[in-house]
Amino acid sequence: MKTRVLVVDDSALMRSLLTEMINNTPDLTVVASAPDAPTAREMIKLHNPDVLTLDVQMPKMDGLAFLERLMRLRPMPVVMVSAFTGAASETTLKALELGAIDFIGKPRLDPAHSMEQYAEELAEKIRAARGARLRATPTRPAAVSSPVPSAVSQPHSSRIGTSGMTTSGKIIFLGASTGGTEAIKEFLQGIPADCPPILIVQHMPESFTASFARRLDTLCQPRVLEAQGNEKVESGTVYIAPGHSHLAIRRAASGYVTELSAAPPVNRHRPSVDVLFDSAAQLVGRQAIGVLLTGMGKDGAQGLLRMRQAGARTFGQDEASCVVYGMPREAFLIGAVEEQYPLDEMARRVLSAVAR
Structure with missing residues (x-):
């Protein structure tokens, strides 16, 4: 029909x-x-x-x-x-x-x-x-225009994390597509200001990613920005892939930096979650944590599998809480997802993996 x-x-x-x-x-x-x-x-x-x-x-x-x-x-x-x-x-x-x-x-x-x-x-x-x-x-x-709670709307320099977490060099890599803007927001609102670096690919046109990053920055305790390339990857900061380029991580003398690429689309997407996850598998290995949230298609499934094979912890959103159970399902079926959780539990579970 x-x-x-x-x-x-x-x-x-x-x-x-x-x-x-x-x-x-x-x-x-x-x-x-x-x-x-x-x-x-x-x-x-x-x-x-x-x-x-x-x-x-x-x-x-x-x-x-x-x-x-x-x-x-x-x-x-x-x-x-x-x-x-x-x-x-x-x-x-x-x-x-x-x-x-x-x-x-x-x-x-x-x-x-x-x-x-x-x-x-x-x-x-x-x-x-x-x-x-x-x-x-x-x-x-009025929720779309309601004021941000005072504890979150403070300048970033005064956003003091209360988790006392020790990140031990961990880096979080996250991918999402359909339904992902709200899923990412909910995930990040459960993340403290002193979190490990977080790199995110959300399938979105280039004219929207800067607005998305700015909006998250007003709602979440970590600093959120649209990646520009060659930025030092730092704790307490979230890097959103710009809609015109793949986002990856690269080693530099000072540690890790962001890397942007205008290479052809992967899985019909640029930015592609697989490109981000592959760089995590190759360079970060056991210190990486991969998270795949709601979205249609299969982008990120193979990359998450390569992350898990490299020793990373890997998480997928469960079917019941996904808007579209596509990308997490593909990853789950090929054994890329180590643990699967509802969205409202995901931040807590990932933070536990960071602490361990």
Whole structure:
């Protein structure tokens, strides 16, 4: 049976383009389209679609306000369609907090990004959204803009870790995809300021990773930044792979440094989790800890296996707490995952491995 999609966008051209792409995919069909939130509400009642694609910025009621009401009153899988701008990326991250499954940029007339590639990515995200596990609706609609608790919003120089942990040269390597922005946030909110270095690959376009890092930096005790390359890998710091490059770790005279690469995509992704995990296996070995969170596909599974074979501790998110149990499942099936835990236990379990 085909997945039934409702397209919501204020641009008639964009509605037509998205509809054509979706209808050209054999297992997907657009049952209706809507230019604004009030029309979308009526189309949902009339057609009961499986998945909604939703514009971030719309007239009458913006995408965030509509999404908040939708997830509270009639939860359903939503894929946000966002412009490649800084303001749109901030709004999109808020939409993911409110319960959207995933997002995709609006199609661009760019030789480096063909319409065929875009249509394939859009179809994959819609399929993943239909099979995704909806998160619980946030208890407060204002959660996306609520003030950060004072203990976390202090300058980094005054974020004193209370764990007293001894990291013994450990380094944490983490990968995620669909559902990963919220999973990474929850994981890092359980990590103290005096943590080991953490390197993260989240599948995300380049115009979104800087906003993602800034947002995490205001919510988590460790310092969070978008990796620029050649930075010394230091305790108390989280390095997010930029959306345009692979992230790896490299030895230097002063210890380890970050390394960025514009090499071809691996597993159709750049940045790729496998690239990060492979560098951990080759250079860090037993001092590494690998974590694979929610996401579709198989990126990171082989790299996590190589980490485990090199003596690293390896963890995977369990099926029940994943938005999409794809990457962790692939890793589990090939024996790459040493221990599997729910997301709300993951930070504590990883910290225990660090302490040991």
